[in-house]
Amino acid sequence: MGVRKDLKRAKQHSDLMDRTPVEVVRDSAGVVREAxxxxxxxxxxxxxxxxLPFTNAAEDPGAVVLRRRLGGRWRPxxxxxxxxxVTAVAKGFIAAxxxxxxxxxxxxxxxxxxxxxxxxxxxxxxxSVPVYATSSADQVEWIVRDSGAGHxxxxxxxxxxxxxxxxxxxxxxxxxxxxxxxxLAALTALGEHLPDKxxxxxxxxxxxxxxxxxxxxxxxxxRPKGCVLTHANLHAEAANTVELLHPVFKEVTRQTAATxxxxxxxxxxxxxxxxxCLMGRIEIGHCPSxxxxxxxxxxxxxRPTFLVGVPxxxxxxxxxxxxxxxxxxxxxxxxxxxxxxxxxxxxxLNRLLGTGKGPGPGLLAAWALYDLLVYxxxxxxxxxxxxxxxxxxxxxxxxxxxxxxxxxxxxYEGYGLTETTAAAxxxxxxxxxxxxxxxxxxxxxxxxxxxxxxxxxxGIVFGSYWNDRAATDAVLRDGWFATGDLGALDExxxxxxxxxxxxxxxxxxxxxxxxxxxxxxxxxxxPIGQCLVVGDNRPFVAAxxxxxxxxxxxxxAVRGLPAGTPLSEVIRDPRMRADVQRAVDHANExxxxxESIRAFTLVEGEFSEDNGMLTPSLKVRRHEVTAAYADEIExxxxx
Numbered sequence: 001m002g003v004r005k006d007l008k009r010a011k012q013h014s015d016l017m018d019r020t021p022v023e024v025v026r027d028s029a030g031v032v033r034e035a036x037x038x039x040x041x042x043x044x045x046x047x048x049x050x051x052l053p054f055t056n057a058a059e060d061p062g063a064v065v066l067r068r069r070l071g072g073r074w075r076p077x078x079x080x081x082x083x084x085x086v087t088a089v090a091k092g093f094i095a096a097x098x099x100x101x102x103x104x105x106x107x108x109x110x111x112x113x114x115x116x117x118x119x120x121x122x123x124x125x126x127x128s129v130p131v132y133a134t135s136s137a138d139q140v141e142w143i144v145r146d147s148g149a150g151h152x153x154x155x156x157x158x159x160x161x162x163x164x165x166x167x168x169x170x171x172x173x174x175x176x177x178x179x180x181x182x183x184l185a186a187l188t189a190l191g192e193h194l195p196d197k198x199x200x201x202x203x204x205x206x207x208x209x210x211x212x213x214x215x216x217x218x219x220x221x222x223r224p225k226g227c228v229l230t231h232a233n234l235h236a237e238a239a240n241t242v243e244l245l246h247p248v249f250k251e252v253t254r255q256t257a258a259t260x261x262x263x264x265x266x267x268x269x270x271x272x273x274x275x276x277c278l279m280g281r282i283e284i285g286h287c288p289s290x291x292x293x294x295x296x297x298x299x300x301x302x303r304p305t306f307l308v309g310v311p312x313x314x315x316x317x318x319x320x321x322x323x324x325x326x327x328x329x330x331x332x333x334x335x336x337x338x339x340x341x342x343x344x345x346x347x348x349l350n351r352l353l354g355t356g357k358g359p360g361p362g363l364l365a366a367w368a369l370y371d372l373l374v375y376x377x378x379x380x381x382x383x384x385x386x387x388x389x390x391x392x393x394x395x396x397x398x399x400x401x402x403x404x405x406x407x408x409x410x411x412y413e414g415y416g417l418t419e420t421t422a423a424a425x426x427x428x429x430x431x432x433x434x435x436x437x438x439x440x441x442x443x444x445x446x447x448x449x450x451x452x453x454x455x456x457x458x459g460i461v462f463g464s465y466w467n468d469r470a471a472t473d474a475v476l477r478d479g480w481f482a483t484g485d486l487g488a489l490d491e492x493x494x495x496x497x498x499x500x501x502x503x504x505x506x507x508x509x510x511x512x513x514x515x516x517x518x519x520x521x522x523x524x525x526x527p528i529g530q531c532l533v534v535g536d537n538r539p540f541v542a543a544x545x546x547x548x549x550x551x552x553x554x555x556x557a558v559r560g561l562p563a564g565t566p567l568s569e570v571i572r573d574p575r576m577r578a579d580v581q582r583a584v585d586h587a588n589e590x591x592x593x594x595e596s597i598r599a600f601t602l603v604e605g606e607f608s609e610d611n612g613m614l615t616p617s618l619k620v621r622r623h624e625v626t627a628a629y630a631d632e633i634e635x636x637x638x639x
Contacts, residue, residue: 020244020428022439022493032448035493039443041239043459048206048231049238050122052278057083065278067258067285067302068112074285074302082116085184089120090202091194092187096151096175100125100202103147103214105174106265107131107140107163108155109288113179114265115274117153120187122231125202128213129226130266132616133159134609137166139224144174146467147214147226153177208232214466215268215418226466227418229268236459237421238276240442245429246280255385258283260304262290264616269392272422273308292316296381303383310393311524312618314400314411319526321378323554337370338403345402349432367406375407382409390414392423392437393618394516395497397524401434413437415497419481420444421460425495436494446495452486453501486514503622505536511594513541518587518597519620525583527551527576530607530614532625533597534633540598542636544629545580546606547571555579571602599636603629 025034056065061080068077098104104121106128108114121128129147131140133155144152144167152167152174154160160178167173177183212231216224246257259277261284263270277284287298290313307313318338325334343359344367350356359367367375379386389404392414404411412427415437425446427438440446444458461481464472475482486499499514506512515533522531522543529548535541547570555576556565570576580602588596607613613624626633 019247020439020442024489024491024493032489032491032493034445034447035440035489035495036445037440037442037493039236039240039459040243041236041442043443044208044232044235044239046207048122048203048208048210049212049234049275050119050203050206050231052275053079053083053086053119053123054203056278056281060281063281064283065281066112066115067283069285077112079281085116086119086123087196087199088188088191089116089184090123090199091191091196092189093120093124093126093151093191094198094202095191095194096187098124098126098151100205101127101211102151103127103129103149105129105131105144105147105149105152107133107135107152107159108179108265109133110261110263110265110270111155111179111286111288113184115284115286116184118265118271118274122206122212123199123203125205127211130213130215130271132264132266134616135162137162139166141166141170142223143216143226145170149174151175151177153179153183155179157181206231208235213271215271217418225468225471227268227462228464228466229421229462233421233460233462234272234275236443237272237423237441238279240444241272241276241423241426242280244426244442246282247429255305255387256283258285258302258305259307260285260287260299260302260383261308262287262295262298263308263310266616268418269308269416269422292320299381299383301383303385305385306388306390307382307386308390308392310618311391311396311400311520314389314391314396314404315524317378317381318400318403319548319551320381321374322526323551325374326554326558334374337374338399340366340370341375341403341406342399345405345434348405349402349434352430352432371407378404378407379409388412390426392416395437395520396434397521398435400524405432405434415485415495416441416460417483419462419475419483420456421462424456424458424460424483427494433492433494436490436496438495439493440495446489446493447480448487448489449482451501452488452498454483454485454487454495454497455480456483457481505534505541507535507541507594508537508539509594513591513595517590518543518595521587521590522583525586527555527579528583530620532607532620532622532629534626534636538637541595542633543584543597543600544625544632545600545602546604547576547580547602549606567604571604577602601632601636603632 020037023036024032027033056079063079064076065079065082066077067074104126106117118128129149131143140163152163160176163176208231210231211228212234213229214226215229216226265271285302287295322334325331344363347359351358386409389409389411391411396413401411410432414423414426416423423441424444425438425440447455457480484501485497486501487495487497489495499516503515504512518533519531522528527547529546532544584597613621
């Protein structure tokens with residue numbers, strides 16, 4: 001098992017396990033209120049993120065920094081080749097009229113061209129404005145108008161039509177370039193008459209304090225706000241993350257690090273991961289989809305050594321394994337394998353933390369059996385070389401984390417927001433603590449206020465919202481960013497997120513309930529798709545629940561029911577309701593009886609981006625859901 005070997009090797013490199021000492025500060029009652037981690041990387045004092053491709057090309061021109069899928073194969077892209085392409089496209093932007101400080105919006109799924117465009121905009125002295133490929137015309141209209149982007153690069157003809165429809169009323173609609181229609185080639189041809197020194201001069205004028213990107217929030221509570229992030233912000237995040245994590249790959253795993261990037265590059269986590277990989281010369285490939293059926297083949301072909309994902313990915317991999325076992329009549333065996341994995345992962349974690357002896361002979365034998373039958377198949381689904389993964393966006397179910405640990409994959413959790421340039425906390429290498437989101441990223445301080453709100457300070461914290469001083473002043477106070485999330489710090493400086501300040505429900509009995517804990521645990525269990533916990537000013541807590549389409553198809557097949565059975569019949573089937581009740585029971589295990597879900601209703605359809613109930617980063621828009629299902633909510637409390 002790779003993880004066990006890594007942990008044994010780690011004892012020979014104890015400096016890797018303890019290179020991020022954390023200082024905790026307690027209040028007068030002895031409660032830990034603050035955790036500080038010193039930086040591992042020096043703050044940037046000259047240059048910018050735009051220099052990365054050129055630094056790599058100068059220092060190691062033959063190094064493979066990316067892999068690009070062409071002609072059915074993953075083909076290497078060297079540092080020198082990438083720098084040449086960035087230069088060519090940057091000259092095209094300059095020739096097209098992009099001025100220093102001008103903005104270019106990029107509306108595309110995750111793909112190689114996105115990376116070239118991002119660095120080309122920076123190399124030309126501009127600022128990139130990411131736009132989710134699924135954005136509506138209204139959303140595009142707002143972001144382009146608010147940011148003042150004079151150019152938009154889209155991926156598809158459909159994206160281009162959306163941009164043109166959204167900006168038709170603008171006094172000066174942006175110039176639109178389309179990747180599928182040869183945008184990069186067109187830009188290269190447009191700028192080929194310019195000397196390379198035009199790009200060099202533009203880059204030389206950039207400093208760490210220059211604005212790099214306007215990254216818009218997902219807009220769960222209103223119109224998206226543009227977070228102004230500088231090159232210094234991006235450097236603080238990427239450089240400290242590389243220094244924290246990369247030595248593990250070099251000294252402990254003895255692998256050449258490589259990752260497949262599938263998170264949307266419109267999301268700050270995907271962007272900073274990409275910058276960190278180029279900074280560390282870690283090979284990157286791109287996959288445009290997080291859908292399991294599309295992602296799995298890419299994982300098997302690319303064979304990454306680590307991944308950065310969201311809980312949804314790990315939940316789907318686990319659920320697919322169980323569904324496969326159930327189809328061949330081995331569902332009970334998979335369930336046993338899951339229970340063994342949780343016990344094994346817990347025991348091994350206790351041994352690592354010095355709180356237990358580790359797995360006994362019986363548990364080791366059971367693990368060896370299920371490693372042969374189940375766990376190795378999980379590893380194969382992820383390409384066969386994966387040893388580490390980082391999960392962010394929302395909490396990962398602790399048992400699921402332990403399951404992957406037993407399967408040979410350590411999943412580290414992190415926490416952050418667009419305003420903190422992605423991760424503000426991260427579980428440090430070889431110090432896993434499932435259920436927490438880790439310690440402050442090096443160079444960052446985390447504080448928990450008296451009311452439980454998480455505050456963050458450091459080089460990763462943004463400077464302002466674009467064109468919105470009131471919103472900026474509401475969250476930035478004396479250098480601290482008020483996240484709006486609730487949490488707690490333990491004795492070792494690990495942060496646990498307990499909910500969202502604005503989402504707290506107060507029942508008519510006066511009980512404060514954080515819906516996030518219940519919702520995250522519900523979504524971790526099939527056949528749940530999405531859910532919304534309600535109960536504000538109500539006598540008890542209840543839930544709206546949708547069913548996952550894949551889980552429904554599997555459920556029907558296993559029971560020999562017609563594939564076309566209407567969903568309206570499925571949600572009334574007592575057997576389905578019993579399965580959902582088991583998921584509800586699992587969620588309720590994490591809270592007191594007064595906070596537990598007492599009733600639920602299954603609703604037809606899905607919460608999705610298309611119907612406006614999910615953000616592009618898969619967060620539920622609570623107001624939209626409660627408005628759409630007002631009658632169903634009232635029915636939960638009738639009588």
